[in-house]
Amino acid sequence: MHTAPLPPASSGIRLDPDINICQTDLPLDWYQAEFKPYAEEYMRLPDRKPGTVLPWLDKYAGPALEHFGDSLLLVAHFYMGGEIVKLVERYGGAVSDSYQLALQAARNPHKKVIVESAVHFMAESIAILANPDQSVWITNPKAGCTMEMLAKDYMVEPVAEQLIERYGDDLTVIAYMNTGGRIKALAGRTGGAVCTSSNAPKVVEWARRQGKKILFVPDQHLGRNTAYKLGMDLSKVVALPDPQVARGAIKLSDKTIEGGLASLDRAEMILWGSYCGVHTVFSPAQVNYWRERGYTVLVHPESKLEVVQAADGSGSTNFLWEAVMKAAPGAKLAIGTEGHFVKNAREQGRQRGVEVVHLADIPDPAFHSMGCGCATMSRNDPPHLAGLLDLLRQGKAPAINRVYAGDVVDEQSGALDRKGDSERAVLVRHARAALQRMIDITEAK
Ligand code: SF4
Numbered sequence: 001m002h003t004a005p006l007p008p009a010s011s012g013i014r015l016d017p018d019i020n021i022c023q024t025d026l027p028l029d030w031y032q033a034e035f036k037p038y039a040e041e042y043m044r045l046p047d048r049k050p051g052t053v054l055p056w057l058d059k060y061a062g063p064a065l066e067h068f069g070d071s072l073l074l075v076a077h078f079y080m081g082g083e084i085v086k087l088v089e090r091y092g093g094a095v096s097d098s099y100q101l102a103l104q105a106a107r108n109p110h111k112k113v114i115v116e117s118a119v120h121f122m123a124e125s126i127a128i129l130a131n132p133d134q135s136v137w138i139t140n141p142k143a144g145c146t147m148e149m150l151a152k153d154y155m156v157e158p159v160a161e162q163l164i165e166r167y168g169d170d171l172t173v174i175a176y177m178n179t180g181g182r183i184k185a186l187a188g189r190t191g192g193a194v195c196t197s198s199n200a201p202k203v204v205e206w207a208r209r210q211g212k213k214i215l216f217v218p219d220q221h222l223g224r225n226t227a228y229k230l231g232m233d234l235s236k237v238v239a240l241p242d243p244q245v246a247r248g249a250i251k252l253s254d255k256t257i258e259g260g261l262a263s264l265d266r267a268e269m270i271l272w273g274s275y276c277g278v279h280t281v282f283s284p285a286q287v288n289y290w291r292e293r294g295y296t297v298l299v300h301p302e303s304k305l306e307v308v309q310a311a312d313g314s315g316s317t318n319f320l321w322e323a324v325m326k327a328a329p330g331a332k333l334a335i336g337t338e339g340h341f342v343k344n345a346r347e348q349g350r351q352r353g354v355e356v357v358h359l360a361d362i363p364d365p366a367f368h369s370m371g372c373g374c375a376t377m378s379r380n381d382p383p384h385l386a387g388l389l390d391l392l393r394q395g396k397a398p399a400i401n402r403v404y405a406g407d408v409v410d411e412q413s414g415a416l417d418r419k420g421d422s423e424r425a426v427l428v429r430h431a432r433a434a435l436q437r438m439i440d441i442t443e444a445k
Contacts (some may be wrong), residue, residue, distance in 0.1 A: 026381060036397050038387035050086060061091050064389035066151075073111035073128070074385075075104050078317050079338045079374045084117050087385065097194045097317040098122050098177045105130035113137070115388060116403075117380040119145040123183045123317035123403040136403045137392065139384035143410035144376050145178050150243040150274040151218030152408060153182035158249045158407075159240065160186060163215055163270065166252075166261075172212040174203055176219050179278075181405045181431050183217055188430030190215075193437035195383045197301050198316035200226040203268070206441045213267065218243075219275035225301040225308050226267055236268040243273050245262050270400070276302045278374050282336045284310040286359050286369060290334035297321055297359065299336030307336065321345065328401070329353035336360070339373035376411070405431065 024110050028341050029217055031039045038060070044087055045052050065072060069134060074093030076084055085095050098118075102125035104112055114136045123138040123360040125404045152280055175187035177196050182192040192214075195203035202307055204226050207214050216223035220239045229317040238259065241250055254260035264270060279302035287310040297311045306405040308314045310370045313323070320335055326343045327333060336359035358371035399408070399416075406427045419427060 018381040021155055026379070031400060032384065032400075034391060034396070035383060035387040038390070039383040042381075042386070043194055044382040049257070054087065055380055056092065057087055057382055060386040060390040061087075065091065067393045068113050071112040073104065073114045075101055075107055075114060075116050075118070075360045076339050076380075077101060077122060077144075077346070077377065078321065079377045080117055080340060080380065082383065084380065085340075085344060085383070086116075087382065088117060090144065096295045097196075097362070098125065098184050099198075100125055102129060102177070105134045105136065113392065115139065115385075115392070118378050118401070119143050119148070119374075120194040120407075120409055121145055121148045121178055121180055122439075124186075124405060125177065125435075126155045127403045127407075128181050128184065128405045128428055129435065137388060137397065137399070137401050138403050139300075139388045140398050141403075141409045141416070142414055144409070144413050145276075145374075146278075146376060147218050147274040148178050148180060149411055151179060151183060151272055153180065153186070155243055156183055156217055156272065157186060157245055158308055159252065159272075160190075160215060162276045163253045163264075164190070166264070170213050171215060172207050172210075173217060174200075174207060174216045174333040175217050175434060176200070176222060178410060179428060184434050185406075185430035187217075188432070188434035193441060194434045195438055196316060197222055198319060199438065199442045200301070203438060203441055205230060208268065214269040215272070216269055217272040219276065219302055220271040220273050221280065221304055222301050223269060223271040223273055224305050225303075225314065228305060228308070230287065231273070232268060236266055237271065238263050238269075238334060240273045274305065278338050278372055279303050279336070280370065281360055281369075282307045283369075286336075287311050287334075288357065289362055289364070289367070291341040295332045295334040295357065297336065297357065300338075303336055311336065317341065324349050324354060324356055325353045327352075330357070333357070334359045338373045338377075340378070342371065370380060380394060412431050 028036060028039055074088045074091050076088040076095050078097055088095055092317040100120050105126050106129040112134055114126060117139050120138060120143060121134055123426055127136040143230050147184060157242055173187040173190045174192050175184045175194050176193060186411060187193060192204050193249055200222055224237055250256050254403040257264055279300055282303045285308050298313045299307055299311045301314045320337055332355045335356050342358040346356040360369045361368045362370035388401060404418060406424050
């Protein structure tokens with residue numbers, strides 16, 4: 001058993017031995033074979049309190065940290081359960097949003113082994129920007145993002161090809177950060193850019209100034225909210241059919257497109273039909289409930305347009321976090337976003353006299369309303385982190401847990417479609433071009 005002292009938590013999130021770990025244990029038959037021994041051990045622990053789980057994790061993380069030294073970097077997204085956030089910070093890692101996560105390898109060239117607890121597209125974004133001597137690993141490759149799952153390359157590319165055939169160079173693709181590398185590369189190939197929820201208006205405006213017709217992938221709500229924010233004529237913002245129909249690979253025609261092909265011809269922006277199940281549970285009635293009780297309501301722009309219109313403000317994960325951190329003591333905030341994030345924000349707010357509630361957690365049975373966490377993100381649980389660190393130390397980590405640019409994983413079966421070196425090099429070039437355009441647009445005066 002490793003007994004060396006642990007590094008201090010890096011961001012001041014308090015380790016509270018009285019908070020129960022809320023991770024729901026996954027069924028054993030769900031783990032990759034290599035991870036089952038760790039899951040079995042975890043399930044035999046007497047409870048899920050940090051005071052029990054942290055020493056158990058330390059048994060595996062400590063030797064891995066000793067083995068890799070300063071070359072190992074642990075990273076997690078804000079939406080991970082508070083317990084994983086605390087664990088990663090306890091081991092000297094970084095917790096951030098998807099944009100900041102993507103930059104972790106490039107900003108830390110001395111880190112050679114990067115272990116990510118978040119969804120797959122986020123690890124892939126790190127891999128796109130990584131140097132050749134850096135390896136990126138995900139604790140659970142089946143942790144997908146639902147809006148990205150409905151915008152795989154084999155769904156989007158056939159539709160993009162039909163649009164390019166119809167509009168030629170006038171069409172450009174803007175890929176939200178929540179896309180796989182193949183879609184980011186498609187954006188790069190069409191002269192487009194990547195965007196985040198905070199810089200989407202700037203990126204869309206940049207494309208409009210060039211007179212481009214935009215295919216916005218994958219989140220229809222972020223696309224529509226961005227158009228609204230920019231004052232665009234919403235009758236010229238056309239959503240493609242639900243990608244769950246025909247797995248997205250639709251033939252564009254007067255029958256399949258609402259308003260027919262003429263509506264696409266008139267459109268300024270064409271929206272891929274994907275969405276996030278976590279952010280589309282919100283309603284204007286929930287917003288009104290909290291506002292009537294003196295709360296300021298802030299929501300993420302992956303929510304529906306009518307919710308954004310009813311709320312007091314909307315913005316990215318960082319915007320929401322900053323709003324909590326900067327709120328004056330006594331402030332009351334209702335936040336419409338992912339459940340684990342709101343739980344972490346509530347803990348932070350409480351320490352400063354700021355009350356934070358989840359927009360959908362309404363204590364009135366008439367609403368039938370309850371907030372939820374990102375279930376797929378939570379597929380990265382403590383046994384996955386312990387197992388991957390231990391297997392990496394032993395040189396036995398499964399190949400599927402290594403993340404390369406262009407990887408596509410089937411979130412049900414775990415089947416992996418990985419590109420060869422030369423194809424990957426082309427993909428990385430295009431995807432990096434789209435990411436660089438975003439950075440240039442965002443940082444331009
Ligand atoms: S909260 Fe929604 S958009 Fe974010 S990672 Fe989870 S499924 Fe994807």
